[in-house]
Amino acid sequence: MDDRKTPLLDELEKGDWPSFVTEIKRAAAKNKSAADLLAQLESSYEENIGHWKHGGIVGVKGYGGGVVGRYSDEPEKFPHIKEFHTIRVNQPAGFFYTTKKLRQLADIWDKYGSGLYNLHGSTGDCILLGTTTENLQPCVDELADIGFDLGGSGGALRTLSCCVGAARCEKACIDSMQIIHDLTLHYQDAIHRPAWPYKFKIKVSACPNDCAAASARSDLAIIGIWRDAIRIDNEAVRAAVDNGFDIFNRVIRKCPSEALLWDTEKKELTVCAEDCVHCMNCINMMPKAISIGREQGAALMIGGKAPVVKGAMLGWVLVPFIKLEPPYTELKEIIDKITDWWADHGKNRERVSELIVRMGLANFLEAVGLKPLPQMVHEPRSNPYIFWNAEEVEKRG
């Protein structure tokens, strides 16, 4: 560690939360680029301005993405972060690692990079933070030797991610980890070689709790669900209630569709399956007594994205229920139809939801071969500007 002073950053070593400044200092003790990063960050804090140049196009042979190029705008002052590129490494599904794998990864990154990571980037990738152009290819080659490939960047299918699903969670309706593993292998070309108008993200949450935040942060959200009734173990319900659990205020009253019935006399809970909207509240409140139904599958939601350009969107229902079993043929067909239509019609940097808004949901549904369903809308349109196809008008007179 050199003797440069970082009074502003030092403030952020105080307090109870683990400090990222301490992390960078630890890396800086054995790595010059981490030391320069710390120094540049201090000057950014002083001046309230970022010190990275605009853009950067670097990569490795055969890939069109996976590496984000970055250059310091003061290379003379901070020579070791003159080039400070980020490598996105596809994470194992559900972020499960062995210590052996992490040690192998760290050995490679100590050799070629700054020693700094982001575990994990918000899309899910294991982010290796800061290396030179020269080191990219050998680093990625060695990563491949230990079984890690690059993730996605640019106008491509981005790295898929999921919740821990069936590995640790009794609420999992689908095997989210298996699904993203399968899709990741199936769509290698789409991930590594950007060919689309803009990015496309897929995330899988194994139940409507949506622990992968799929509906907000992926263009195609796959969310586990069941279509029969929740299962209620009334003995366990009684045990909880006898133990002082306030079932009325925490469960019955909170049911958004009033699907639950509580018989105070018999201390018996029943559900009207037709009314249940799968919100998860009762299951979350009484996980030992209430569980997901037996007929499991997923709902597909389309269109989640951040604000640029036409405003932030949450995914909306595209397929209310689909069975998901390997090799997920039906799911892959839907994905292919969506991305083909979008790639054919999308403008440069137009997300799929923006294209749907521009061209209309009806055109989109026709292109991907899905029927319009009431579940797709929150409410019917409130204006009368309805488009009719010429044939429909002739047919109906």
Added chain:
Amino acid sequence: MSLVQVKGTQVELDEDGFLVDPEDWSEEMAAYFATVEEVADLTDNHWKVINYLRDYFKKFGVAPMIRKLCKDTGFSLKEIYELFPSGPAKGACKLAGLPKPTGCV
């Protein structure tokens, strides 16, 4: 920024090795970039892509979308990567002397 000497002329490149001034482009420049981007020989197929990109850029002031490039040249994305191992953006656009692609890469 860096300067390279190509056939007696000095040309300025940015950090990523793209031309700073697209006017500096010449066939010799393309040949120089080929060595950097691991293109062994510049074949007719390479020139077909390079010329297409240059024409498109001259006409519209932007690089074409990748799907358009493939459709108009008749090369699949796989063939483009066989021609330009670092891909259409970092490889082909650089050889064609187009400005560096920007955005969320």
